[in-house]
Amino acid sequence: MIGFWFVAVGLLAGALSFVVTPIWHFRQQNGNWSAAGIIAAVALVPIALSVYLSVTTWNLEAPLSDELPAISDVVEQLADRLRENPDDVTGWLMLGRSYFTTGRYPEALTAFREAWDRTPVPGVELKGSIAEVEVLIDPLSLNGSAGRLFDEVLDEDPMNERALWYAGLGALQKGQIEIVRQRWSALLAIGVPEQMAQAIQEQLDALPETSGTVSQSTSSPENFGFAIHLNVTFGDSIVAADMPGQASLFVFARAAEGGPPLAVIRALGTSVPGVFVLTDANAMIPGRSLADFEALSLVARISFSGQPIAQSGDLFGEFEYRRSESTGVVELVINQIVP
Numbered sequence: 001m002i003g004f005w006f007v008a009v010g011l012l013a014g015a016l017s018f019v020v021t022p023i024w025h026f027r028q029q030n031g032n033w034s035a036a037g038i039i040a041a042v043a044l045v046p047i048a049l050s051v052y053l054s055v056t057t058w059n060l061e062a063p064l065s066d067e068l069p070a071i072s073d074v075v076e077q078l079a080d081r082l083r084e085n086p087d088d089v090t091g092w093l094m095l096g097r098s099y100f101t102t103g104r105y106p107e108a109l110t111a112f113r114e115a116w117d118r119t120p121v122p123g124v125e126l127k128g129s130i131a132e133v134e135v136l137i138d139p140l141s142l143n144g145s146a147g148r149l150f151d152e153v154l155d156e157d158p159m160n161e162r163a164l165w166y167a168g169l170g171a172l173q174k175g176q177i178e179i180v181r182q183r184w185s186a187l188l189a190i191g192v193p194e195q196m197a198q199a200i201q202e203q204l205d206a207l208p209e210t211s212g213t214v215s216q217s218t219s220s221p222e223n224f225g226f227a228i229h230l231n232v233t234f235g236d237s238i239v240a241a242d243m244p245g246q247a248s249l250f251v252f253a254r255a256a257e258g259g260p261p262l263a264v265i266r267a268l269g270t271s272v273p274g275v276f277v278l279t280d281a282n283a284m285i286p287g288r289s290l291a292d293f294e295a296l297s298l299v300a301r302i303s304f305s306g307q308p309i310a311q312s313g314d315l316f317g318e319f320e321y322r323r324s325e326s327t328g329v330v331e332l333v334i335n336q337i338v339p
Contacts, residue, residue: 075099082114089118093126100133103260106309109133124153128162135166138308139264139284142170159190165200172281177207199289203280226279226291228253228321228330232300233273235335238315244269246306251276251332256295256320262288269302272334296321300332314338 075098082091096111112130116122131149134141141147147170153163168183184200192200230251247269252261263282267274278298280289290296301316310316317334 072102075102086114087118089115092118093129096129096133100129105133105136105260109137124157124160124163127153128160132162132166135284136260139261140173140266142166142173146170159186161187161190161192164190169283180204180207202289203283206280226289228278228290228296228298228326229328230276230278230298230300230330230332231273232276232317232332232334234315235317235333237335238337244304246304248303248306248308249300250303250308251278251298251300253278253290253321254297254299255293256297258297260284262293262296263290264308266308269304272300272302275329294323298330298332300334301338302334310338312338 075095078091078095078098082088082095085091092111092115096108096115099105099108099111109130112126112133116126116130119126127149131141131146131153134146134149142150147167150163150167150170153160154167157163164183164187168180168187171177171179171183181204184204188197188200188204191197232249232251249265249267249269249271251265251267253263254261261284263278263280264284265276265278265282267276278290280291283289298319298321299316301310301314303311303314305311305314314337315334316336316338317332318336319330319332321330
C-alpha cells in the first residue's frame, strides 16, 4: 500500500512540475503570477483524483495488500510500456524520476537520455536532471559533461537552485574560490530551507580568503571543519598487480544505514598506500555534513576500469567509523575483491 501511494505521489509531483515550472518562469519574466496557471495547478490534484476514481478497475472494497503492486512492479510496468511506445517523452521523464527516487542512478540516466534524444530543444529541467545523475554516478563529471550542462542551465536560468549548488561544488573542486562564493551566495539570496542555508553559510565561512584560484593541495583540510584522516593500505591477502593507466582509487563515506556517498575523493590507483583526508570540501549532497553523523561507512576501492561503479575484480576495503570511538588516523585496509 505504501509503495503504491509513494509512486502515485511521485508521478503527481512530476505532473505538477510541468505546470508549476512555467508559472514560476512567468513570474520571473513579468513580475506577476499567472492567474490561469495557478488555477490549473490547484485544480490538477482533484481533477486527477476524480478521473482516476472514474476509470479505475481497482476494487475499493477489497483488501489493499491483495490489490496493489509493489513499487518496483509499477516502475517496471512503465518501462515495459515505453519499450512498446519509445517516443513517449513524458513517460521517459517519469521513468527517470522514478529510478532517481529509488537510487537506481544508471537506469535513471538511461531514461533521461532517452527523453533527451526525443526532445528537439532540451530545457533546463532535463539538463539539470541528467547532470545531477551523472554527478551521483561519477563525482568527477562535475569537471566534465555534468559541469558543462550545469553551466548551460545557468546561462538560461541564472537563479536555478540545483545548478547553483552543483556548479559551486564544481568550482570548489577546481579551487575557484570566488566563483564558489558568487554561486552559493546567489543560492542563499534565493531563499533555501533553513537547514540547507545554514550548511551553505558554514561552507562559505570556511572558504579561504583569496581572490584567486587555489589548488586542492594548498587548501588546508582544517579550513573545512570536521575531517577524517585515513591511511589507505593493501592487506596481506591482496597482491596489488601492476596498476593499469586508467585505474583509480575512490575513497568515500556513506551514512551507516546506506544511501548515496556523502563525500568522495578520487585519486590515482598508484597513490596507495597513502594518507587521505575526507572533509565537507568533498561533500556530494547539499546540506549534509560529515559532522552530522555519529556513524559512517568508509570505503576505499581500486577501480581497474577507472569507473566509480564497482565491477568484478576491483579491490576494496571497508571500515565502520564512529566519531565517539575515533582516536586519530583511520586505518582503511583494502583486503577484499569484488566478486
